[in-house]
Amino acid sequence: MRSPLIFDCHLDLSLNGLEFNRDLRLPVHELRRREEGMTGKGIGCGTTAFPEMRQGRVGICVATQLAGCMKGARPIANWMSPHQAWAQTQGQLSWYKAMEEEGVMRQILTLHDLNAAIDLWNSDEPDEDKPICYILSLEGADSIRTVGHLERAWEQGLRAMGPAHYGICRYALGHDMVGPLSAAGKELVTEMDRLGMILDVTHLSDGCFWDALKIFNGPVWASHSNCRALVPDPRQFDDDQLKAIIERGGVIGAALDAWMMIPGWIRGKTLPQDVGLKLEVICDHIDHVCQLAGNALHSGIGTDLDGGYGTEQTPADLDTIADLARIPAMLEKRGYKEDDINNIMSGNYLRFLRESWAKMGL
Numbered sequence: 248m249r250s251p252l253i254f255d256c257h258l259d260l261s262l263n264g265l266e267f268n269r270d271l272r273l274p275v276h277e278l279r280r281r282e283e284g285m286t287g288k289g290i291g292c293g294t295t296a297f298p299e300m301r302q303g304r305v306g307i308c309v310a311t312q313l314a315g316c317m318k319g320a321r322p323i324a325n326w327m328s329p330h331q332a333w334a335q336t337q338g339q340l341s342w343y344k345a346m347e348e349e350g351v352m353r354q355i356l357t358l359h360d361l362n363a364a365i366d367l368w369n370s371d372e373p374d375e376d377k378p379i380c381y382i383l384s385l386e387g388a389d390s391i392r393t394v395g396h397l398e399r400a401w402e403q404g405l406r407a408m409g410p411a412h413y414g415i416c417r418y419a420l421g422h423d424m425v426g427p428l429s430a431a432g433k434e435l436v437t438e439m440d441r442l443g444m445i446l447d448v449t450h451l452s453d454g455c456f457w458d459a460l461k462i463f464n465g466p467v468w469a470s471h472s473n474c475r476a477l478v479p480d481p482r483q484f485d486d487d488q489l490k491a492i493i494e495r496g497g498v499i500g501a502a503l504d505a506w507m508m509i510p511g512w513i514r515g516k517t518l519p520q521d522v523g524l525k526l527e528v529i530c531d532h533i534d535h536v537c538q539l540a541g542n543a544l545h546s547g548i549g550t551d552l553d554g555g556y557g558t559e560q561t562p563a564d565l566d567t568i569a570d571l572a573r574i575p576a577m578l579e580k581r582g583y584k585e586d587d588i589n590n591i592m593s594g595n596y597l598r599f600l601r602e603s604w605a606k607m608g609l
């Protein structure tokens with residue numbers, strides 16, 4: 248039997264295409280070979296490229312633009328000014344368009360596009376010939392130069408956004424900070440609501456999370472967030488936050504960034520093989536969300552693979568993104584039924600999008 252379609256709600260594909268200088272049309276092992284002898288975090292140990300996405304049937308994903316000018320944060324995609332950050336995201340958009348012209352990606356803008364992407368990936372055509380269908384999202388809103396620029400981004404196809412990343416962002420505080428949503432942040436979130444943009448609550452500080460939910464009436468998801476009950480760090484959501492997302496009809500994407508999977512991980516020091524971190528651990532986070540919800544309708548996959556790191560910060564038994572196809576069997580072993588598994592692997596996010604976009608007539 249063919250493995251289920253996988254929807255990955257968070258992949259920094261353009262970051263890899265441009266900042267890591269990877270031609271994602273090539274297989275992962277070829278990309279690693281080309282980076283031999285080079286140094287830097289995540290270099291030479293990537294896990295994600297289009298051939299392996301197709302092989303694992305990760306046919307539909309949320310792909311990001313990413314350029315911050317956060318204060319007090321790690322220097323990742325961090326620019327000195329909003330106009331530099333905006334220019335960077337425009338370059339990233341241009342990369343996605345180039346991939347579309349090459350026929351290897353296809354952007355999903357509307358409900359019609361979404362249904363076409365699902366039909367394509369359910370069709371009997373060979374998977375290796377199919378484009379990766381993507382929904383554009385922005386991780387951290389710093390590059391949105393003014394609230395007025397958000398409509399321009401919407402017209403470019405931006406359909407989801409997380410206002411914060413790390414540290415003090417221009418509109419909201421990252422998860423590593425403490426404090427409420429600023430006036431600028433409230434204005435931004437209100438404009439997202441008006442446009443029909445999905446609010447990605449991942450990376451928001453606790454205060455910003457609750458403030459944003461209070462004023463935002465549209466669709467809410469957490470693209471790549473694990474459970475604080477299992478990994479006690481503010482990067483993960485506590486049970487009250489997870490329940491609030493569930494009550495809003497949202498979906499929480501379980502991530503494969505090692506330090507978010509198990510407690511006590513020290514980035515840059517702990518190695519997956521030292522602590523025996525296995526892919527199976529993602530099922531603990533999936534199961535926690537399902538237990539809180541009382542069903543399997545609010546859990547999904549948002550791997551964040553190659554989000555500025557590689558195999559040194561992912562489960563030891565994961566070689567490439569194609570290994571996601573092993574998750575269904577792990578869930579089955581835990582007693583999950585076929586329908587539940589299909590929902591977790593893609594159905595929940597697809598239903599969320601269909602319902603949200605049908606409601607707004609997109």
Ligand SMILES: [Zn+2]
Binds near residue numbers: 386450471551
């Ligand atoms: Zn992230």
